[in-house]
Amino acid sequence: xxxxxxxxxxxxxxxxxxxxxxxxxxxxxxxxxxxxxxxxxxxxxxxxxxxxxxxxxxxxxxxxxxxxxxxxxxxxxxxxxxxxxxxxxxxxxxxxxxxxxxxxxxxxxxxxxxxxxxxxxxxxxxxxxxxxxxxxxxxxxxxxxxxxxxxxxxxxxxxxxxxxxxxxxxxxxxxxxxxxxxxxxxxxxxxxxxxxxxxxxxxxxxxxxxxxxxxxxxxxxxxxxxxxxxxxxxxxxxxxxxxxxxxxxxxxxxxxxxxxxxxxxxxxxxxxxxxxxxxxxxxxxxxxxxxxxxxxxxxxxxxxxxxxxxxxxxxxxxxxxxxxxxxxxxxxxxxxxxxxxxxxxxxxxxxxxxxxxxxxxxxxxxxxxxxxxxxxxxxxxxxxxxxxxxxxxxxxxxxxxxxxxxxxxxxxxxxxxxxx
Ligand code: FE2
Numbered sequence: 511x512x513x514x515x516x517x518x519x520x521x522x523x524x525x526x527x528x529x530x531x532x533x534x535x536x537x538x539x540x541x542x543x544x545x546x547x548x549x550x551x552x553x554x555x556x557x558x559x560x561x562x563x564x565x566x567x568x569x570x571x572x573x574x575x576x577x578x579x580x581x582x583x584x585x586x587x588x589x590x591x592x593x594x595x596x597x598x599x600x601x602x603x604x605x606x607x608x609x610x611x612x613x614x615x616x617x618x619x620x621x622x623x624x625x626x627x628x629x630x631x632x633x634x635x636x637x638x639x640x641x642x643x644x645x646x647x648x649x650x651x652x653x654x655x656x657x658x659x660x661x662x663x664x665x666x667x668x669x670x671x672x673x674x675x676x677x678x679x680x681x682x683x684x685x686x687x688x689x690x691x692x693x694x695x696x697x698x699x700x701x702x703x704x705x706x707x708x709x710x711x712x713x714x715x716x717x718x719x720x721x722x723x724x725x726x727x728x729x730x731x732x733x734x735x736x737x738x739x740x741x742x743x744x745x746x747x748x749x750x751x752x753x754x755x756x757x758x759x760x761x762x763x764x765x766x767x768x769x770x771x772x773x774x775x776x777x778x779x780x781x782x783x784x785x786x787x788x789x790x791x792x793x794x795x796x797x798x799x800x801x802x803x804x805x806x807x808x809x810x811x812x813x814x815x816x817x818x819x820x821x822x823x824x825x826x827x828x829x830x831x832x833x834x835x836x837x838x839x840x841x842x843x844x845x846x847x848x849x850x851x852x853x854x855x856x857x858x859x860x861x862x863x864x865x866x867x868x869x870x871x872x873x874x875x876x877x878x879x880x881x882x883x884x885x886x887x888x889x890x891x892x893x894x895x896x897x898x899x900x901x902x903x904x905x906x907x908x909x910x911x912x913x914x915x916x917x918x919x920x921x922x923x924x925x926x927x928x929x930x
Pocket of ligand 1: 568569570629721752820
């Protein structure tokens with residue numbers, strides 16, 4: 511097949527020299543220096559970084575772009591956010607969800623995000639959030655891969671109907687079983703919810719992604735339950751623990767023991783640094799905890815860690831643009847990942863490690879024969895991409911240019927002039 515799109519002089523993170531990338535239809539056809547091919551469209555990248563797309567491994571598209579509706583979160587806590595969302599979601603319609611989710615996804619795609627895992631609140635009897643997001647998933651499938659998590663925001667046992675609603679959500683097509691054990695009414699309910707989540711995942715053959723210990727309480731220890739269930743069920747790599755912020759507050763003796771079990775369980779972790787640093791530590795005076803899980807130690811232990819935005823302008827976080835380079839930049843700071851290898855790892859946590867969390871390894875990556883999903887950054891390295899929060903100049907989805915952005919151009923009029 512003839513090449514349809516040719517990228518010249520591309521810099522890949524795993525190649526020492528610049529390469530050309532030939533795309534034929536929706537697949538990568540060839541990768542080599544100075545390809546003797548032609549294509550109707552050729553882009554000379556002059557050594558700019560080409561990466562597989564960003565992967566948003568944790569976001570709530572059903573609540574995205576609702577900040578201030580019906581009121582602002584004055585305390586800034588997770589729990590006031592849940593209360594405000596309870597008020598807002600009383601008027602939630604599928605059309606409402608679809609409009610905002612599509613807007614957020616376009617915004618993310620324009621910044622290089624082509625794979626997204628979104629939670630959908632399934633605590634309301636009408637399941638409008640889930641139904642709306644499943645419609646969005648179908649609507650964007652030509653340019654974006656969207657996974658939908660059935661997420662019982664008010665607890666799987668928070669009301670009598672919630673367990674049945676979760677099962678209905680899976681029957682309707684949710685890709686992933688979610689949970690929130692630390693927000694169940696008792697510890698026993700929390701443990702029971704984790705066991706039920708694993709049962710449902712096995713029954714319906716779905717992935718698992720649990721909001722786990724998203725609190726500063728060092729006694730919140732559902733991660734060990736998730737880990738044990740992963741080991742005993744054999745699901746392991748199909749399981750993700752999101753947030754796990756209490757892990758940042760566990761004493762070191764317990765944390766060390768836990769990491770040993772986690773390595774056996776081989777589960778995935780998702781941290782949401784922008785949100786964690788904002789929502790957690792709210793009840794502390796000083797010293798004030800960072801409220802972020804032990805990202806560096808998990809990564810050093812060989813466990814898979816990725817980062818998400820979690821929120822874009824919603825009851826929990828009034829800021830956020832969906833840009834995963836902002837997330838990676840915050841992670842470098844708040845997780846103290848400032849070594850060069852650590853900075854590169856933070857970039858990987860919003861790209862290929864996220865793909866592993868979502869179970870997308872087979873279709874993700876810049877390799878001959880794989881789908882032609884890639885982005886061009888106005889940077890020459892992962893370090894420079896995070897340093898500058900570089901513009902994603904070109905987004906290619908399934909072999910076609912989906913979005914282009916021109917980087918800002920500086921005009922300097924001060925003295926001395928830089929050209930003098
Ligand atoms: Fe979340």
